[in-house]
Amino acid sequence: MSFSTLSLRPEILGAITDLGYHEPTEVQSQVIPAALAGKNLIVQSNTGSGKTAAFCIPALNSIDEKKRVPQILILEPTRELASQTRDEVFNLSRHMRMGSLAVYGGSPIWKQKEGLKAGPQVIIATPGRLMDLMERGWIDLDNVTTLILDEVDQMMDMGFAPAVTEIWEGLKGLKQVLTFSATYTPAITRLVDSHMKGETESLILSKAVTVDSIDHVFMRVGIRDKYPVLKRILERFPEDKVMVFTAKKHETEELERYLYRDGHKAAYIHGDMQQRDRMRALKDFKDGVVRIFIGTDVAARGLNMNAIDLVVNYHVPEDPEAYIHRIGRTGRANASGQAVMFVAR
Ligand code: AMP
Numbered sequence: 001m002s003f004s005t006l007s008l009r010p011e012i013l014g015a016i017t018d019l020g021y022h023e024p025t026e027v028q029s030q031v032i033p034a035a036l037a038g039k040n041l042i043v044q045s046n047t048g049s050g051k052t053a054a055f056c057i058p059a060l061n062s063i064d065e066k067k068r069v070p071q072i073l074i075l076e077p078t079r080e081l082a083s084q085t086r087d088e089v090f091n092l093s094r095h096m097r098m099g100s101l102a103v104y105g106g107s108p109i110w111k112q113k114e115g116l117k118a119g120p121q122v123i124i125a126t127p128g129r130l131m132d133l134m135e136r137g138w139i140d141l142d143n144v145t146t147l148i149l150d151e152v153d154q155m156m157d158m159g160f161a162p163a164v165t166e167i168w169e170g171l172k173g174l175k176q177v178l179t180f181s182a183t184y185t186p187a188i189t190r191l192v193d194s195h196m197k198g199e200t201e202s203l204i205l206s207k208a209v210t211v212d213s214i215d216h217v218f219m220r221v222g223i224r225d226k227y228p229v230l231k232r233i234l235e236r237f238p239e240d241k242v243m244v245f246t247a248k249k250h251e252t253e254e255l256e257r258y259l260y261r262d263g264h265k266a267a268y269i270h271g272d273m274q275q276r277d278r279m280r281a282l283k284d285f286k287d288g289v290v291r292i293f294i295g296t297d298v299a300a301r302g303l304n305m306n307a308i309d310l311v312v313n314y315h316v317p318e319d320p321e322a323y324i325h326r327i328g329r330t331g332r333a334n335a336s337g338q339a340v341m342f343v344a345r
Contacts, residue, residue, distance in 0.1 A: 001029045007036060008061055011095035016057070019091055025050035027205050031178075032058050040200040041178045042192060047151075049205065052088045055148045055178050059122070060089070062146065065097045068119025069143040073171070075127055075164060077154040079104035079275060080282065085150065086124045098122070103139075105129045106275030113138045127155065127163035134170065141167075145175045152181035152188050161191060168195050218341050227258055230312060233340065234264055234292065240309035241285075244294045247315040252294045255314070259292065266292035313341040 001024055003016050024032065027049045034041055035058035045051045059072045074089075076082040086102035093100065099120035103112045105128055112129070116139055123130075123139070133139040147168060149155065155164060168177075179192055221229050234242060246252050249270040256268045267281035267290045285293040 006032050008057065012057060012060055012092060014095050015092045018094070021053065027051050028054040030203050030205060031055065034201055035178060036061060038176060040176055040196050040198055042200060042202045043178065043180045043205060044182070044184060044203070045180060045205040046182055051180050052085055053092065055180065056089050056092050059146050059148065060093050060096065063098055063121050067143065070121060070123045070141055071143055072122045072146045073141060073144045074122070074124045074148040074150060075155065075167065076124060077126065077151050077158050077160065079106055079126060080278065081151060082124045082126055089122050089124065100124065103129050103133060127160040127167060130167060131163050141170065142172055144171050145173055147171060147174055147177045149179040152179050153183050153185065156188055165191065226314060230314070231262060233312065237310060240291065241307060242292050242310045242312060243308050244292065244312045244314055245297050246294060247296065249296055252296060255294050264292055265290045266294055268294040270296045311339045313339070
């Protein structure tokens with residue numbers, strides 16, 4: 001299949017070419033035609049499957065550029081995901097005459113109020129900040145026709161169910177809803193089913209399985225030996241982009257200090273950091289200023305990072321899903337990768 005066989009606006013096809021996407025991924029080839037046909041969709045798909053473009057492309061295709069009001073609302077669980085999705089929207093709409101805005105906590109709300117005055121057609125938001133804007137009467141969502149809920153399982157984990165419900169119920173002009181999640185628990189299914197109106201299709205595009213191109217290695221390591229073993233691995237693969245997952249916030253900082261002492265520059269991210277510092281850490285890693293990125297899995301989950309060669313699980317994750325999310329970072333979009341897990345004796 002080729003993107004040109006989908007009935008898309010030429011401006012969007014041009015942007016897809018600019019991005020170097022030659023053909024749709026599996027998720028895209030299923031989601032785009034169904035969404036263009038106006039159906040509601042409940043999609044089960046893994047991270048790294050190209051799902052962001054899968055929902056952005058049909059959503060952008062439906063925009064009325066002359067109406068300078070929000071028409072598409074995308075909800076994301078975290079600010080990083082909101083910001084990454086906004087980047088994808090921005091890139092895909094570069095040849096259109098329209099605007100998009102990401103609104104999330106940790107950034108000044110007055111700035112977002114100013115941004116809204118420009119009349120963006122696409123809003124990408126975290127539920128908490130969006131509720132805040134709605135309660136202040138600073139955002140008008142009456143013209144929103146498409147609602148996209150991304151990473152629903154993570155939004156539920158983070159306690160956003162009431163906010164998502166309230167936002168969904170408040171959208172009076174809604175015509176289409178697309179939901180994306182790696183898993184659909186009974187709670188998610190209940191929430192989604194009770195709000196969906198009209199024809200709805202379920203697309204199961206992945207079981208929660210890991211990607212084939214990743215080699216998994218388990219290492220039995222004594223607690224005191226973890227750091228020296230990590231150091232040896234880093235020295236053995238001096239060119240590799242490495243992501244290290246720790247269980248606790250203080251460990252990210254501690255590891256960064258040890259590594260710095262030993263001549264390895266690393267960036268880290270955890271939930272108690274200022275947004276500015278989190279963004280800087282991400283940028284340093286993405287730009288290659290540092291090749292080592294340390295994070296707690298809560299803070300780093302779902303981040304869109306390509307070309308990671310090695311994932312080190314400094315701890316055994318608490319549940320299998322967290323493990324898949326972690327290693328889902330290597331082996332994305334045709335790249336192969338390795339995952340090492342330290343199992344303490
Ligand atoms: P996502 O699952 O949305 O996080 O996407 C994972 C990565 O795949 C992103 O870096 C996208 O830029 C990339 N991507 C999305 N669609 C395509 C495509 N059709 N061809 C190649 N890469 C893609």
